[in-house]
Amino acid sequence: MTQNLLDKARTVVETALKRDAQAAQATVRRAHRGESAWRDGKLDRLRESTEVGLSITLYVDGRYSLNSTSDLRPEALGPFLDETIAATRALALDPHRKLPDPKRYAGRFTGDLKLYDELGVAAVNAEVRQRVARELEQALRAAPGATELISATTGAGNVVEENTMVCSNGMEASTRGTYFWIYADASVRDQGDRKPIGSWSAVVRKKAKLPSVESIAQEALRRALVARRSKSEKSDKYPCVVEAAVTPRLLGDLLGPLGGQAIQQKRSFLADKLGKKVGSDLLTITDDPLLPEGLSSTTFDGDGMSTMRRPIVERGVLKTFLLDNYYASKLGTEPTTGGASNLVLPKGKRDLAGLCAAMGKGILVTGFLGGNLNWATGTFSLGIRGQWVEGGKPVHAVSEMNLSGNAIELWSRLLELGNDPYLYSSCRCPSLRFDRLQFSGT
Amino acid sequence: MSKSIRRRDFLQSAGIAVVSLPGWAAGCALRSQLIAPHQAPRPQALLSPTVTPVAAPSIYFERFGVDQGLIKRTIDRGLGRGGDFCEVFVQHKVSHWVGLEDGEVNRAYTTIALGAGVRVLKGDATGYAYTEDLSETALGVAAATAAAVADGLALSRCGSLKAVAVPNAYPVAMPWSAVGIDQKLPILLQLEKLARARDSRVIKTSIFLGDDTSRILVTNSEGLLVEDDQPMAELFVGCVAEHKGKTETSGQSAASRDGITFFTPERVQNVAQEAVDFTTMLFDAGAPPVGELPVVLAAGTTGLLLHEAIGHGMEADFNRKGISIYANRIGQRIAREQVTIVDDGTNPRMRGSINIDDEGTPAQRTVLVENGILRSYLHDRVSAQHYKLSSTGSGRRESYKFPVLPRMRNTYMLNGPCKPGEIIASVKKGLYAELFWNGEVNIGAGDFTFYLKHGRLIEDGKLSAVVKDANLIGSGPKVLERIDMVADDLGFFSGTGYCGKDWQRVPVGFGLPTVRAGGISIGGRKT
Numbered sequence: 013m014t015q016n017l018l019d020k021a022r023t024v025v026e027t028a029l030k031r032d033a034q035a036a037q038a039t040v041r042r043a044h045r046g047e048s049a050w051r052d053g054k055l056d057r058l059r060e061s062t063e064v065g066l067s068i069t070l071y072v073d074g075r076y077s078l079n080s081t082s083d084l085r086p087e088a089l090g091p092f093l094d095e096t097i098a099a100t101r102a103l104a105l106d107p108h109r110k111l112p113d114p115k116r117y118a119g120r121f122t123g124d125l126k127l128y129d130e131l132g133v134a135a136v137n138a139e140v141r142q143r144v145a146r147e148l149e150q151a152l153r154a155a156p157g158a159t160e161l162i163s164a165t166t167g168a169g170n171v172v173e174e175n176t177m178v179c180s181n182g183m184e185a186s187t188r189g190t191y192f193w194i195y196a197d198a199s200v201r202d203q204g205d206r207k208p209i210g211s212w213s214a215v216v217r218k219k220a221k222l223p224s225v226e227s228i229a230q231e232a233l234r235r236a237l238v239a240r241r242s243k244s245e246k247s248d249k250y251p252c253v254v255e256a257a258v259t260p261r262l263l264g265d266l267l268g269p270l271g272g273q274a275i276q277q278k279r280s281f282l283a284d285k286l287g288k289k290v291g292s293d294l295l296t297i298t299d300d301p302l303l304p305e306g307l308s309s310t311t312f313d314g315d316g317m318s319t320m321r322r323p324i325v326e327r328g329v330l331k332t333f334l335l336d337n338y339y340a341s342k343l344g345t346e347p348t349t350g351g352a353s354n355l356v357l358p359k360g361k362r363d364l365a366g367l368c369a370a371m372g373k374g375i376l377v378t379g380f381l382g383g384n385l386n387w388a389t390g391t392f393s394l395g396i397r398g399q400w401v402e403g404g405k406p407v408h409a410v411s412e413m414n415l416s417g418n419a420i421e422l423w424s425r426l427l428e429l430g431n432d433p434y435l436y437s438s439c440r441c442p443s444l445r446f447d448r449l450q451f452s453g454t
Numbered sequence: 455m456s457k458s459i460r461r462r463d464f465l466q467s468a469g470i471a472v473v474s475l476p477g478w479a480a481g482c483a484l485r486s487q488l489i490a491p492h493q494a495p496r497p498q499a500l501l502s503p504t505v506t507p508v509a510a511p512s513i514y515f516e517r518f519g520v521d522q523g524l525i526k527r528t529i530d531r532g533l534g535r536g537g538d539f540c541e542v543f544v545q546h547k548v549s550h551w552v553g554l555e556d557g558e559v560n561r562a563y564t565t566i567a568l569g570a571g572v573r574v575l576k577g578d579a580t581g582y583a584y585t586e587d588l589s590e591t592a593l594g595v596a597a598a599t600a601a602a603v604a605d606g607l608a609l610s611r612c613g614s615l616k617a618v619a620v621p622n623a624y625p626v627a628m629p630w631s632a633v634g635i636d637q638k639l640p641i642l643l644q645l646e647k648l649a650r651a652r653d654s655r656v657i658k659t660s661i662f663l664g665d666d667t668s669r670i671l672v673t674n675s676e677g678l679l680v681e682d683d684q685p686m687a688e689l690f691v692g693c694v695a696e697h698k699g700k701t702e703t704s705g706q707s708a709a710s711r712d713g714i715t716f717f718t719p720e721r722v723q724n725v726a727q728e729a730v731d732f733t734t735m736l737f738d739a740g741a742p743p744v745g746e747l748p749v750v751l752a753a754g755t756t757g758l759l760l761h762e763a764i765g766h767g768m769e770a771d772f773n774r775k776g777i778s779i780y781a782n783r784i785g786q787r788i789a790r791e792q793v794t795i796v797d798d799g800t801n802p803r804m805r806g807s808i809n810i811d812d813e814g815t816p817a818q819r820t821v822l823v824e825n826g827i828l829r830s831y832l833h834d835r836v837s838a839q840h841y842k843l844s845s846t847g848s849g850r851r852e853s854y855k856f857p858v859l860p861r862m863r864n865t866y867m868l869n870g871p872c873k874p875g876e877i878i879a880s881v882k883k884g885l886y887a888e889l890f891w892n893g894e895v896n897i898g899a900g901d902f903t904f905y906l907k908h909g910r911l912i913e914d915g916k917l918s919a920v921v922k923d924a925n926l927i928g929s930g931p932k933v934l935e936r937i938d939m940v941a942d943d944l945g946f947f948s949g950t951g952y953c954g955k956d957w958q959r960v961p962v963g964f965g966l967p968t969v970r971a972g973g974i975s976i977g978g979r980k981t
Contacts, residue, residue, distance in 0.1 A: 051775065059582045060599045063569075063855070081566040082586040096564050099550075099635045104558035138602060163775045199777040199898055205931065207777055207898035239899065244975065247745035277555070277658050278694050279703050342556075382894035382903030383925035383977070388694065388701045391741075393925035393977035395894070395903040411901050414925045414977025416744070452744040452927075452977045 017042060018186050021178040024068055024089065029180060031093050033100075035071040035111050037179045037316060040064070046138060047169030050145035056165065060138060068093070072100040076109035108341040116317040116337075116347065117183040125311070126304045127189035132219030136170050136192070144168035144225065148196050151229035157237045160200040162207055166229070168194045170219075183316045191307070192219045196232035202240040210236025214436045217305040235378070238399065242409035244453040245400055251374035252415070253367045253401075253445045256432050258379055260439035263297070265385040265392065266419065267352050270324065272339025274387055281390035281419065282330060290330045291423030297325040299334075301353035308438035314350040322348065324355070328423075355439045360429035367430050367445045369404035375413075375451060376401050383414065390419040396451075414452040425449060514681060515544050515671050518568065518588050522615050525673050527590070528572065529612035531597035533675060536606030537574035537581070539835075540597070540675045543812060544570040544588070545854040547668040552635060554642045554661040562635065569854040572596045576604040578774075578836060582857040613677040620809045620816055623802045624711035626685045630665045633714050638663050641717050645691055648726035653734050655695040663717070664688035664950075672814035680814045686805075686961065687716040688950045691729035695737070702736040704907060705729045707949035709961070710803045732889065732908065735920055739908060742921040742978030748884035749926065749974045750877055750912060753945035755890050757964030759971070760795055760865050761953065762893040762902040763930035764788075765964075768797070768822050768830075769848075769860040769955075770837030772897045779900035779931055780828065788828045788931065792870040792940040795823040797832055799847055799863040805948050806864040806963035813849040813858055820846040822865075832860045852958035859956055866965030870940025874968040877939045879915040885976060886910045886917055887926070895930060903927045906976075925977040936972030943967050 021038040028036040046060040067080040070093075077100040081092055148166035152158065170193070176186045195213030202208055212232040214223050254262065266282075274280035282290065301319035303309050313319055315337045323331045335343065336350035362369075368376055376399040383394030393416040399406035430443035515521075525542050532540030551563040570593060571584040581603025583596040642661050649659050666686040673679045692705035706729035710716045751759055764780070772778035780788070789795075799808045799817035808817050813835050821829050833841065834849030837860055849858035878886065887909040895902035906924050910917045946965035953962040 054577075055579045055603065057580045057582065057857070058600075058603055059857070061582075061584045061596070061855070063584075064586055076560065077562040077564070079564040081568075083566050083568040084586070092566065096562075099562050099564065102635045102639065103552075103562055104560045106558065106560040109560070138599075163777050165775070199775070202899070205779045205781075205783070206900060207779060207781075209777065209896070209898045242899070247975075277660065278696070278701060279658070381896060381901060381927065382892065382905060384891060384905040384923070386703070386923050388703045389923075391923050391979065393905070393923060393979075395901070395925050395927040395977070397896075397899075397901070411899060412927050412929060412975055414903075414927050414975060416924065416977040416979050418979075450744060450979060452746075452975050454746050454975065 017174055017176040018178070018184065020066070021176045024066060025178050025180050027089065028068060028070060028093055028097070031097055033070045033072050033097055035180045037069040037111060037177065039067045039175065039177045041173065041175045043171055043173040045169065045171045046141055047167055048138065048141040048145045049165060049167035050142070050149045051165045052163055053149070055142060058138060058142065070097060070100050071109060071111070072097050074105045074107065075100045075103040076106055077103070108338055111179050111181045112315050112317050112337045112347065114182050118318065120185065120318040121302050121311045125302060125306070125309045127187070127217050127309055129190045129218045132192060133172055133190055135219065141168045141170070144194060148194060148225045148229055151226045152196055152198055152233055155230045155233045157233055160237060161198060161233070162201055163199040164197065166196045177312065177316055179316045185312050185316070187310065190217060192216055192222055194222055194225065194228055196229045198233045198236045200236040200240065208236050208239035210234065210239065215307065216436065217307065221305070238406070239397065239409050242397070242411035244412045245410055245451065246454055247452045249448040250451050251371045251446065251448050252377055253364070253371055253374070253443060254377045255364060256430060256434040256441060256443040258377065259434065259441040259444060260437050261380045263355055263439050263441055267334065269387045270334045272333060272335040272343065275333050276339045276342045279387050281388060285330045286333065288330060289328045290420050291325060291328040292426040293327045294426050294429060295325050295328045295423050296323070296358055298323050298356045299349070299352045299354070300356045303354045303356065306354040306438060308353040310353060315347070317347065317349065319349060319353065353438065355441065357429060357433065357441045359431045359433060359442055361431055362428070363432050364430055364443045367428060367443055368401050368406070370428065371401060371445055372404055373402050375399070375410060376406060377415065385419060392416060392419055412453070416450050416452065422446065422449065514669055515546070518546070520544055520588055524590055524593065526612045526615065528593045528597045529673070529675050531594050532572050532574045532601050533610055533612070534598065534608050535601040536604040536609050537576050537601055539575040540612070541573045541813065542570060542673050543573070543854055544671040545668060547666060547853065548631065549664065549666045550630070551662055551664040552638050552642060554646055554659070557646060559639050559642050567853055570596070571854040571857070572600045573857050574600040574603050575836065578840060579603050580836065580857050584854050610675065612675045615673060615679040616677050618678065618680045620680060620682065622809055623800055623807050623817065624685060626713035627715065628713050630667045630685060630713060633665070637714060641722060644722055645726045648723055649691060649693060649730050652727050652730040653695065655697045655734055656693050656730055657696050658694035660692040662690050670812065672810065672812065674814065678814050680810055682809045684808065685711050685713060687712045687714065689717060689725055690950055691725055693729050693733040695733045697737045700737060702733050704732040704736060706732060709805045709950045710948055711805065711807055712803050736908060736922050739920040739922040741980040742885065742906070742924040742976050743980050744976065744978045746973040746975050748881050749971045750881055750884060750886045751966055751969050751971060752886060752888045753874070753941070753943045753966055753968045755947045756887055757866055757947050757966035758890040758893050758904050759933070760867060760966060761862060761962065761964050762895040762904060763933050764795065764822070765797065765862045765865045766895050766897055766955070767900070767930060768832050770831035770833045770841065771860050773831050774837045774840045777898050779898060783828050784830070786828055787826050789823055789826040789934045790938055791826050793823055793826050793934070793937055794821070794868040795865070796821050796868065797848070797862050797865045801864050801963070804864050804946065804963045805951065805961050806862065808850070808863060811847045811849045811858070812851045813845065815845045815847040815849065818847040820848070832862065834858050834860045850960045852960055856958045859958065861955065861960055862953060862962050864963035864965070866944065866946065867940065867967060867969070869942040869944050869967050872939045872941045874941045874943050877941055877968050877970045878912060878917060880939065880970065881912045882914060884912040885921070886912050900930045901927060902930045921978070926974050927977065928974040933971050933974060937969050939970035941968035
């Protein structure tokens, strides 16, 4: 199958070159996706589809365009390329648009990243997904506190995908991968009309690594139950712990300002921080595209360049930007990678309860809601939900509060990492304990 | 992009809905940013649409081999296991995007999406499959997949298809397919020139002009056959300015279901100037206060409040499941007498307008709250059937890859009796919120947020210092209950806004007159 995609990508590149593009890069992706959802005792939704998409980057007389289509009829390809090549010619010259130097294709990792689960694929079909979704709901109904349930939705799904890339200056690559996931959403009664929802899910590359349906169902219900009777605390600076599963929001906010476009377009508060402290000594973030079974693992990036492990922040010092081929050229420097893959942080010694015990009194953040980070200044303001903690133990739920400050100040106040990295995200970050941060409430 | 979207898929949490606008921050891994509105159509937008029927249905897709015979055979396969209803949705969408950076129009993007989705309903349950191969075989496989939502023998077959023509709220004299890139380039260059001329502190601009033409065909086992041709014109100007060692960024956008004539010289000038002004004004802006303060919402973009605070809670799928904070409250008072809120698909050329929804139901104006009383939810076919009501024409989907859900279109509050000045003067100490960038809501718990890009403090009833960058968070129902003054200056949002729900993005509009809300918690930095 993958060979067919590779042939398709080669054909598209050859056709573009014949039509006067000087260089081209094509990617062809095919994905088969199936999912089932179960709600309140019956089947709610089933979905299954195969999609195929083609993207082609064209370099025509020193000009650039990126084009994609799902119309793969052979008779449609010629006109598609003719039109897009003609449009490309109308643009301004851009000397920085070029395929990567072929030396960037060298050294591509050839080992097994364990991204494809043949046995898992063979073991799953629509009936199995439906059965798992039903079992999840049954587990929810059997979980402690289930009498408070108003509605439960559960589901299971999986994706099988193949990706190929061909660059006209001598790069070809194919990958395939699988994802399997299960989730549960529990809606429970609360005071007045409030009906907090608890959600919990897991996504993995290998089916056997999925946790039990009971663990997912119980955690979803537990999260809904502890969110009841929430209130807002007084605005003040409080110590806080951020639960592992929601840390991707905080770390993800750094990726935009680390990118080549933000740096070159002077829209990044990190632009002058290379080699400087951007966080406490405890902050070490590694971009690891070669993480076995990693959700964003890949041996080549969006430009086709071979990937490698790379420290982004080491003991609080910013080590690299995420520079793709184009913006690196504009900045007059060497590219690193077009985007982060898996972000990995080191583990600490204590679990979430241990971090809360160390904090004593403060806020445990278990969810973010809305908000934003100003890329240029690093100031941020985010809605939060969580628990008010006293004596190291959760006392009551909090909601309608914001966490705000500056990203560098936030990461400088990092006091401790937990031993509980969240495994179901490409951001493998444990729970984090911070010194006092600004919260707004009543 | 596909990677980050997939990741979000997995981490989905039900009952969370987000509005955001993708501007320059589209590279952000976890979400995109919203850029503000063009203060667009004034009350004339409320007039009824021009009646210009869209071209005769079913001809368009014959070029792709999809004729009525094939559609009927596909629907029959979809009904083959006893489903109650089968729908075939075919879409051909061509999108262009041309961008300027560092003074040159040096990038162009074209996307073509062609495919068909087959949906089969059995009671409340949905079976869905799609294909990008429009051959009889591939459509048959999709139909058979969706059919599996039922588990019996065929109960019915597709009736004869009857083509329906609908009024067109967004006729376009020259379709985007006839507009060459050479006609777009001068607009981008002019925007850059105007932005640079406006203020010498502007050091970078990123500008794009986008257009979509989405042709949709909706047919179903009840014999419906209807098409719509949905154009979209989009413009965005992002600015970076430097002053005394400080850097600020902001921007402005404009969008409309329209052709290239949308980009009039006046509109181009307004967007460029506002993009610059919204950026440079931030040099004088301070950190907003921390904690709860009375908030006055300026007319226009702040309609985001309605979208988050109440709009999502009105979507009937959340109510059907009993999980919305507004479940079972129809007919009850949820706001003061002055408050009337509508969700409207009929405003001529407005971003969230649709001639038909993605189930083929004609556009409607739905009154959600009338003089403070909750009147209606937003229904698609499934929820309407559940409540034994008619659909409100709110069944929308991002593309053929998705089944429909009840969604908002253009959501706004009607004018009230007050004057904007009188509302500001009534507040001793508070926040005047002018520009929102994004928002999010927890449907069940009702807490919602909106991110303030800039606003002003109110001191002793007068507007004072500019403040920037704060998240506001509150309880939707509480905030709505406490709106006690509504002005007569309804302004509409018509920028490049999207609403995200269940991992589907659809274009939306909103509007608000100046209103006084109660205390809302402000995530500032100044204590």
